[in-house]
Amino acid sequence: MWDTIFPYLLSGISVGGQYALIAIGYTMVYGILRLINFAHGDVFMVAGIIMVYIAASGLPVWISVLLVLIITALVGFVIERVAYKPLRTAPRMSVMISAIGVSYTLQNLVLYITGGLNKQYPAIPVISDSVKIGSATTKVVTIVTPVLVILLVVGLVMLINRTKIGMAMRAVSKDFETAQLMGIKINSVISTTFVIGSFLAGVGSVLYFTNYPTVIQTSGAMPGLKAFVAAVFGGIGSIPGAVIGAFIIGIMENLIKGLDVILFKAGAISRPLGLAIFSDAFTFALLIIILVVKPTGLFGEKTTDKV
Amino acid sequence: MSEMEIKTVPDMETDGETVLKLEHLTMQFGGVIAVNDFSMHIDRGEIVALIGPNGAGKTTAFNCVTSVYQPTSGHIYFHGKEIGGEKMHVTPDRITEQGIARTFQNIRLFSGMTVFDNIMTAMHLRRKSGLLTQVLHLNAEEEKKNREKAWKLLETVGLTDVAEEMATSLPYGKQRLLEIARALATEPTLLLLDEPAAGMNPQETNELGQFIVRIKNEFNLTVFMIEHHMNLVMDISDRIYVLDFGKPIANGTPEEVQQNPVVIAAYLGVDEE
Numbered sequence: 197m198w199d200t201i202f203p204y205l206l207s208g209i210s211v212g213g214q215y216a217l218i219a220i221g222y223t224m225v226y227g228i229l230r231l232i233n234f235a236h237g238d239v240f241m242v243a244g245i246i247m248v249y250i251a252a253s254g255l256p257v258w259i260s261v262l263l264v265l266i267i268t269a270l271v272g273f274v275i276e277r278v279a280y281k282p283l284r285t286a287p288r289m290s291v292m293i294s295a296i297g298v299s300y301t302l303q304n305l306v307l308y309i310t311g312g313l314n315k316q317y318p319a320i321p322v323i324s325d326s327v328k329i330g331s332a333t334t335k336v337v338t339i340v341t342p343v344l345v346i347l348l349v350v351g352l353v354m355l356i357n358r359t360k361i362g363m364a365m366r367a368v369s370k371d372f373e374t375a376q377l378m379g380i381k382i383n384s385v386i387s388t389t390f391v392i393g394s395f396l397a398g399v400g401s402v403l404y405f406t407n408y409p410t411v412i413q414t415s416g417a418m419p420g421l422k423a424f425v426a427a428v429f430g431g432i433g434s435i436p437g438a439v440i441g442a443f444i445i446g447i448m449e450n451l452i453k454g455l456d457v458i459l460f461k462a463g464a465i466s467r468p469l470g471l472a473i474f475s476d477a478f479t480f481a482l483l484i485i486i487l488v489v490k491p492t493g494l495f496g497e498k499t500t501d502k503v
Numbered sequence: 504m505s506e507m508e509i510k511t512v513p514d515m516e517t518d519g520e521t522v523l524k525l526e527h528l529t530m531q532f533g534g535v536i537a538v539n540d541f542s543m544h545i546d547r548g549e550i551v552a553l554i555g556p557n558g559a560g561k562t563t564a565f566n567c568v569t570s571v572y573q574p575t576s577g578h579i580y581f582h583g584k585e586i587g588g589e590k591m592h593v594t595p596d597r598i599t600e601q602g603i604a605r606t607f608q609n610i611r612l613f614s615g616m617t618v619f620d621n622i623m624t625a626m627h628l629r630r631k632s633g634l635l636t637q638v639l640h641l642n643a644e645e646e647k648k649n650r651e652k653a654w655k656l657l658e659t660v661g662l663t664d665v666a667e668e669m670a671t672s673l674p675y676g677k678q679r680l681l682e683i684a685r686a687l688a689t690e691p692t693l694l695l696l697d698e699p700a701a702g703m704n705p706q707e708t709n710e711l712g713q714f715i716v717r718i719k720n721e722f723n724l725t726v727f728m729i730e731h732h733m734n735l736v737m738d739i740s741d742r743i744y745v746l747d748f749g750k751p752i753a754n755g756t757p758e759e760v761q762q763n764p765v766v767i768a769a770y771l772g773v774d775e776e
Binding site (some may be wrong): 224342358364366367370371373374376377378379380381382383 | 536569571594595596600601604605607611613614615616620624625627628630631685689691
C-alpha cells in the first residue's frame, strides 16, 4: 500500500515546492501593493523560454541557469516600473487590468518569438538524472525541490525579519503612507519585492520544466493559477501560508492522479474509475470552498477595510 | 459666524531664525477648500500650536507640509529651501529625510510589529548598511549602535519594559508616546504633533506637556502641534495660529489669542446681529 502511494506523494511534494516558489511572488506582491499580479505565472513561463534560448547558445548549463535567474528578476523589475509604478495613485482595479495586459503581452511576445511551437527544455545535469528511492524511480529534481524550497523560504523569512529592507517591506505592507512618512522609499521597497518574487519564480521554473520539459506560451497559466490558489488558500499576504498551501495542493493533486491505481491495488475497486481527471478540479474546488468558508485563508490576517 | 464673513489674518513678524514657512497655502478638494490662503512661520526652538474647531483644516495643513497632499497653491519652505507647494512633486520620504517628522491624530503604529521594531523601522533612513553587508553580518558594529540608539529612545519615553510587546497592544497613552519616539527615530529637527493629548486625562495631559518641552530641549527640536486641550496649548506654546473654515483668523502669543474676540466667536459662536 505504502509502496503504491509513495511515488505519488513524492512527486506531489516536488510539484508543491515548485508551486510554492511561484506562490511566494503572488503573496508578497499582494502583501505590499494589494495587487493580484496576474502576470506572475507568465514571468515563470518567460523564465522557461529564456532558458531554452540561452542553453541553445551553447553556454555552460550552470551559467545559463544563473543568467536565467538574473534576467527573470530583471523582467520582474521592468514590469513593475513600466506597468504598475505609473499607476501608483490610480484605483486598484486599473493596476489589476494593467497586470492582465502584461500577462497577455508576455504570452503573445513569446508566441511571436517561438511561432507557437513547443520548445524542448534543456536537460540540466545532475537534477535531470534518474534516481531510485524506495519504491519510486524519479528525477533528482524531485528530491532537490523541497530541500531548496525550505532553504529559500528560511532565507527569505530571515531577510524579512532581520534586515533593513525586510523591515521596510513589513512596514510598507502594514501602512503604505505611514511607512513613507517614516522615511521609507516605497518605490525601492516595491521594486525589491518584484525582484525577489520573480527570482523565486525563476528558480521554480528551472525545477518545474526539468520535470515537464516542454515550454509554450501558455505554460505559465496552469502553474500560475495553482500557485495563486495556493496563496489564497494559505491566506494571501502570508509567506508561510503560501508555502504550506502550495505543498498541500501539490500533494493532493498527485494523490488524486494516482487514486485509481492506489484504490485498485488496495482492492477497493475492480476497474479504473478515471478519477485522475479530477486533479485540477480539486484545486479549483478548493479555491471556491476556501473563499466561501474562510476567505482570509489558513494564515491570513483578518482585516477590515479602513474607512 | 458663517464661512463668508471670515477675514484672513496675515502672518505676524518675529525676529528668530525661520525653520518652517508657509506662504498662501491653499488645499482644495473638489469644491471644498480645506486650507485657504494660510501663511505662517515657525522659528527655531519654538513650540507653535495650531488650533481651531473641528474640520478647520489643521490636519490638512500638516498633510501638506509632509507632502501627503499636494497643495493646490502656495509654497512651503524649510530652512529657506522650498520643499513643497504648487507644482512641487515630492514624496513624503523626501520630507522626512530633510528632517521633518510627525505623529498622527489617529495613532498609526505598525501593527504586527514590536515596540522596538517600530522604532527600528523609522531609523530606516539613517541606517546605511546594504543588503549584502547585513546578511553577512559585516555591519555588526553599526547595527549595534542603531539598536542602542533605538533603546535610548525607548528610555526617553519610558517604554523599555514593553520593548518586545506588540506595539498595538499597548495602552492608548503609551502608543502616543511610542509614536513620538518613532518620529524622533527619523532624527528630525522639526517635529509635528497631531493632537498628542487626544484621549488623555488632565493629569496625563499635564505630564505630556512637560515631556514635549523636555524632548524639545534634549533633541534640539522645533515643535509644531495641533491640539484641542487648551490648558496644554496655553502652557507650552510660544505662539498660536488659529484656523477656522481653513482660513487663518488669528495669531499671537497665548495671551493675545485667548483674548481675541474673533477666536472666542469661532469657538463659542456668536449671535447674528
